[in-house]
Each structure stands twice: as C-alpha cells, then as structure tokens.
Amino acid sequence: MKKSAIRELSLVRKGCILGVGMLVSSAASANDDLMSSARQIFKSIPSVTPEVKDNPVTREKVELGKILFFDPRLSASGVISCNTCHNLGAGGVDSGPTSVGHGWQLGPRRAPTVYNAVFNVAQFWDGRAADLKSQAKGPVQASVEMNTTPDRLLSTLNSMTDYVVMFKKAFPGEATSVTFDNFAKAIEAFEATLITPAAPFDRYLEGDTHALDDQQKAGLVLFMERGCSSCHNGINVGGQDYFPFGAVERPAAPLLPAADKGRFAVTKAAGDEYVFRSAPLRNVALRAPYFHSGQVWSLKQAVGVMSETQLGVKLSDKEENDIVSFLNSLTGQRPKIEYPILPTRTDATPRPALDK
C-alpha cells in the first residue's frame, strides 16, 4: 500500500497545514491556539506507570524484571544483558550504529529505545512483536544478540534460589513460576515503569505556555504545518503506525539498506516493502545515531533527511534549527534506578558459552 500510504500522508499533511494555519493566524490568541492545536495531536506522558494488557504491574514483578534486565548471565556468553543495548543511563539505547552482540556480531538494526516503549502500538522497528512481553523473548534468543535458548535461560534462573523465590513472589499461585512466559512478563512490567514524564513539551501540553521557548514553539508550528506530525503524533510523538521510509524520495542507500525491507518481512504484503513503524521521538535528542540503520549522527541532519524523503520539502537552516529545538523539548525525566544486586551463581549455573 505504498502509493495509498503516500496519498494518505499528503492528505493528512494538507489538513494539518490548513488547520494549524487557521489557528495561528489569529494574532491575539496565537499561543492558546497553538497549545490547543498541539493537544489535538499529541498527549503528555503520565507520571504514573501505565497499565499493561494481560500483565498486572506489581512491585514484585517490577523488581524481578529490573534484575533480569541487568543480568548478563541471561545471555549465552554471560557478557550481554538487556541493558547492554538498551542502556538506561543513555536514552535506552546503545552507542550505535547497530548493536554489537554475541561474538562481536553486528545486528542488522539500531537498538530501539525501551523508554516509553510501553506506549508504542507494537515493538521492534517493524512492529513484529505485539507487546513488550512478546518483544522480550526475541533478543535473548537471537544468535546475533544474546544467543541463548529458553531452556538454558530457565536452567540459569532455576540454579539460583534468589531467582526462584522472586519468581514465586511475582507470580503467586502458579504451579511453575519460573517460566519463559513469566520471564518475559517480569521484564515487561519493569519496562512499563521506564517512562519519562515532565519533558518541557509535557508541561506545555499540560498548560504551561512558558514551558517551551519561542524557538521551540516555532519548531512545533513547523512540525505540525510541514507534516511531520502526520506520522509522529500521539503520546510518543511517533510509534503509533507504519509508513514507508522514502514516501516521496528514496533515502540514500546507507540509510535504507536494500536488503532490509522492514515490515514486509512481517506481513509479506508488497505494499509493506521498506515500511517501518514511525520512530517515537520522545527523548530523541539522547538517541543518536538515527534511523533503523543508525547511519545519521546529527539530529539536525536527521530532520533534513526526513523532510526531504518523507515530505519532499527542503527546509531552511533556520527551520531545521527550530524543529531540532522543538525536538529537544521532548527530553523527559528518566526514572531513578538503583543498580540491582544480582543473585549469586551456583555450581548448577550454566557456564558462559563464548563460541560463535
């Protein structure tokens, strides 16, 4: 559906331009109108952990999930934890461009952030996992990432009493609490707490007109008028739907490697070639390099690439700066995380398997 997707994009863009144009044309209430217009398109990050489908978020699950998230022994090598590629001290991503995994292999795509991932319509760049509990089962098994198996992972967890006790507390009343499903659910529960409220843009959406400065407001106007918000909208300023990368103009080959056809691998629909989930832009300023290929290191350059390839627009230098300034207002407050003490290995714990 590439062509119809482009048509849709174009229509939404026109609507957006008209709508915002009308609003900001009224000089007296321009500020109020901009806020009102933004509120129709975006939503602020809540300050409390959201509910998760089919997985009530309890304190016990979150605590267990945190330990699992930081435990490198869940990888075959004993070297790689979830946090290796989704570094919570950074923007929930690694140093890029794509992730280094088992045996120093390079993964095919840039690590997506775990921060606010709970708000995305689905997980991974191609949306192949419906939710975070489904997502959590992927990287541990991927041969270029953590390279383990569910059996080995469960052996590791069962070898340490502290883990077994924590699973029992997190999943009470279950005959077998240490399961691959529950491992994934605990990680999902922890990841649901990884939200970053109180960004300047959140405070703006919540009514504080001074939370954005004039340049950021100019960037916000451009972001909506030029059509960026056609794909990047909602609570995560993206992450809500799928769109072709190169809707108007095909990006340079390094940015869009021919072999990675995106969502096509999931749906097998011809129209889904080079279609990806729109990138959620929360905390985007913390997350260079950009795009699924991780080949663009400057946010300003990324804005330029997007406007040309997706909108067919060449922005001026000032416009790019204004939009970058707005994007900087999307940086929220990362939660305080006490680095977890891991259960101690026992003689029954599988030893590291380093071979590629």
Add this chain to the structure above:
Amino acid sequence: MKKSAIRELSLVRKGCILGVGMLVSSAASANDDLMSSARQIFKSIPSVTPEVKDNPVTREKVELGKILFFDPRLSASGVISCNTCHNLGAGGVDSGPTSVGHGWQLGPRRAPTVYNAVFNVAQFWDGRAADLKSQAKGPVQASVEMNTTPDRLLSTLNSMTDYVVMFKKAFPGEATSVTFDNFAKAIEAFEATLITPAAPFDRYLEGDTHALDDQQKAGLVLFMERGCSSCHNGINVGGQDYFPFGAVERPAAPLLPAADKGRFAVTKAAGDEYVFRSAPLRNVALRAPYFHSGQVWSLKQAVGVMSETQLGVKLSDKEENDIVSFLNSLTGQRPKIEYPILPTRTDATPRPALDK
C-alpha cells in the same frame, strides 16, 4: 625468591599453628581466644570510605568517577565500560572465566574485583599498579579490553559539556581539569567507596561472638591453623603480599598456564616466576570462577586446590566444608548505587570504532 618464600610460608604457618593451638586449647575461654587470635590476623572493613593517598575523596570526584565507571563510550567500541568486567551487581567481577573485551577477545586473566580493592597492597594479579589511580589507566588502553587511547578518551570527555563541568567541579582551580590523570583519580575516588562492611566476619571481629555460627568458627580455626591465613590475612583476608602459586605442589596446567609467569613480568626476578598477589578473599563466595585463570568454578574445589598446592595438605570433606562456611562469612554489604544518567553525546563525540 621462590624457595625462601616457601620457607617463610612454612615458618609463618608453624607459628600460626602453635599460636592458635595454644589459644583454642583453653576450653573455658575458647571463644574469646579465637576472637582474640583472629583479631591479631584480620581487620574489619570500616563503614566509611577510607582515605586515598594523593587523592582526597570528595563528593564531586565520587559522582564523576561513578559516571565514568559506567560509561561504555570510554571504550573504542562504545560497548565496554569498567562495569562490564567489574560488575557491581555481581561481586565486582564478570561471568568469567577470563574477561571478554574489544572484538570478543579473551583477556589473559580473570577480572579482579573492585570491591574493597582500595585496601589491597597494589592492583592487578601481579601488583603492577601501585594504586587504583594507576590501575584505572590500564584497561581503557589495553587492546584486549577497552582498546582506546588517552587522546580519544579525552576527546570523548571534552565533547560533552556535562563532563567538562563535572571535571571542573571535581578538580577546582586546575588550569586543565579534563586530563587522563584526573580521569583516573575520579575513578579511584569512586572505587574507594566500593567497600563492603558488615559481613558476619566483620561483626565477629568487632565483638559479636554470635555473628559466626559453629561451623564458621570451626572453619576460621582451620583457616588459621592450616596456614591459609599466612597469605590471606589483614583487612582483605589477602591482597597484602606476593606468593608463589604452587608453593608446595605445582597446580594443574589449566590453573597455572605456563605462559603467564605472574609477577615475574613486573620485577624480572627469577624468584618471582609464577608469583601472584594473594587473592583478597572478601566476598569470595560471590566471585566464581576462581584463580587468575578462572578455571575453578566451585569454592569448595578452590579450597581443595589451595590447600594441596600451597600447603601440601589434603583436607577432609568436612574440613573443606567448614572452611567454605567461614569464607561465606566474608560476604559484606555492597553499597547502594544509583545507576547514573550519562552525559549525552554531541556531534563532536568520537563515533564507535568496532574494528579489531
């Protein structure tokens, strides 16, 4: 000085056996005597950060040092931080056997723990660094570890304003605060806080006779009587001096690889072949696998190897269990550490260099 070292060991051992033997022979005050004897040989971990030579430990240095410790971008690849091999969530070590570094290369030796390292006579298995500030300069440059250069490291730090500001606060009044020396000093200051007081054995040394159970006390008696404490003594129950590995009997080849001659590489003295700093045994139960080669995965087996190779003694199963029980009493309280938020990269930050 291998032979004289063995003679010394033997003399110390005899003295120790006699001394302890006399003390514990008095039935009425056996407990008091054991405590008194232990106090002559060991010292408890303090509850406050110790002073560090030529590097006053300030809050600003500690906070900076913590961030540096956790920042993988200080490695060429952007993948490996100090914490990768000295995991503070484990015993300050990695999963073993030896460390995985740049390009998935295996280092030659097991990662030593950073916990309580400030109390060691010198750093590394062979004591080649006089202190932690000297040690901190090693792994970042080692090609099999973090594989960077001082220049690249300083470029990385200088590229991020937050780092520059933190260095200025940590090293006030210096014309250039972002230096390789100051990088190392900040890490040393943070590592000085990585002490683990309040182990059962500490509480015992501080006067609580019930802090050790009967089996642990029996293990303590054996530990002193059999001569373990000849090398493993002081505040770190080791880490205070150098001894030949294989003082009485040469360990099996995998445990003592012929190519690694230990302290000989530092001093070039023939008597220092296969001489190593005695392992500090604080938190040893958290730190399998054991020895510089990381080839022994069970603490009980490690005790057996030590008694045979260093003391020429074959312990009974019960004796090994008693000593392991005592060693378990050396597990202290690890500090609570808030996982740091890292400064955000800029366009000037060197990009990851993954090539081997």
